[in-house]
């Protein structure tokens with residue numbers, strides 16, 4: 705049960721006492737999206753990130769979700785992936801397989817991981833080609849606000865620096881407007897070589913969930929969610945603004961501790977001062 709649900713500027717922020725409460729509500733929320741999408745289109749296309757968001761999805765592997773979700777209609781993709789062997793400990797595919805996919809009756813041919821025998825550039829081009837085929841065959845929906853695929857759900861984690869997927873602050877790929885999938889070879893978060901959805905693809909999704917827990921994410925969540933002037937517009941997490949989709953933040957109280965809307969009154973004054981100060985600065 706969320707402690708708080710806050711709505712503003714097409715953003716919904718859900719705050720939970722702890723990660724266990726968050727993971728229960730996250731499973732419930734995702735099941736609702738799955739049911740609606742399968743009812744409407746007969747499929748549910750989900751793109752996963754790496755990191756702790758996968759473990760926070762763990763309740764989907766348990767009763768009732770493992771019995772009530774129509775897993776046969778799920779199609780799995782990766783928002784970003786490290787360019788390593790799929791058996792490597794750094795692989796997001798391995799992370800999802802170990803913690804989710806191996807525990808659910810998902811159809812193996814519906815799981816679209818990268819070709820791990822290619823270079824980063826080749827893997828990005830290959831992944832985009834696969835996506836384009838799946839949009840052509842209508843497995844993946846096409847956006848009507850862009851020429852991008854429209855995933856039913858994109859799940860993002862949040863880095864302490866405000867990165868999402870493998871879109872890091874001040875990186876040129878944040879400006880990529882045409883490619884669906886691009887690559888980096890100098891990720892500040894190891895390993896260095898990754899492929900990643902571009903912002904136009906993320907922002908064409910029907911639903912985007914950003915899931916973050918722990919105090920080390922508090923500043924990034926605050927900068928991404930609160931109106932703090934132009935300074936925070938360079939944060940990749942703030943650039944996640946699905947044009948025709950819904951954006952929901954799932955935070956625990958630590959990660960939400962600096963978010964202006966949800967702080968307790970005593971801290972609110974400090975935040976207001978910060979906002980006033982930053983506005984003077986601009």
Ligand SMILES: O=C(O)[C@H](O)[C@@H](O)[C@H](O)[C@H](O)COP(=O)(O)O
Pocket residue numbers: 753754755756757784785786796860861862863867868869870893
């Ligand atoms: O491949 C990756 O590294 C992820 O996609 C990355 O974007 C991750 O989601 C964040 O860094 C948060 O990771 P944590 O939740 O584990 O801190």
